[in-house]
Amino acid sequence: MGNGRERTVDHEVEHRAAERERAIVPQRITLPTGAVGLHAVITLPETPRALVLIVHGCHPGAECPRDHVLAATLHHTGIATVMADLLTPEEDHGKRALGSFRYDVDLLSRRIDDVAAYLATRPATRALPLGIMAGQEDATSLVYAIARRPDVARAAVLIDPYLHIAGPFLPALQLPTLLLVTRDDVHMLRYASQAVRSAPGKAELRVFHAPTPSPPVELALGDHVARWFQRHLTPAPSAVASGSLTVPGAPLAHPQETSHAQ
Structure with missing residues (x-):
């Protein structure tokens, strides 16, 4: 009987995620960087209050269901999104075996x-x-990228971050940074905790103990991501004064999670 209820809940959550994704109209754009153009998808609510750049440098062009759910959730709260590939398909196909682009953090951070x-x-x-x-x-x-240019953005979110080679740069997280960990990975959790200690008052760690698999976890992540950016991305004063900003929608339910902040 319990299993039947879980399946019903999962179906309802899947339906809600699908409805949100159908409500947005993504546009494909090209982002110039150096001598190449990077593929990206932008979604713009009617009256956006902020913009979130979602970057990925591994396997450009591949479908990423989690990113689409997160983008749809942000869009639902009035936040525009740009999902950007940090590598061109040619770079990925030509260098994937050697990993020279995948782990070239200097190149990817500059992009x-x-x-x-x-x-x-x-x-x-x-x-x-x-x-x-x-x-x-x-x-x-x-x-x-944040270490090189601290004003690159007003807030950041890292999901299941691999930070084992980022140690010397973690103190550079001087903008509000949310770290979300959904995996039972002691190394990931250790370095995420180090990031919080390295940037006291700026970084916050939340560890999820989700009772069911995705998409409920993805929707819960979307809830936390949206709340974080709503809190830290203040709209331009002119837009607020004009009264043109409307943030529709209601917060999502989320699974049990643990928050760690210094």
């Missing part, structure tokens, strides 16, 4: 900076406060 700078000039996004999100290996590239 994060380039993309953020470009979005700050684009008419549709330049007035929006910017947040950045990355996961797994790409989290290290994001930490490097």
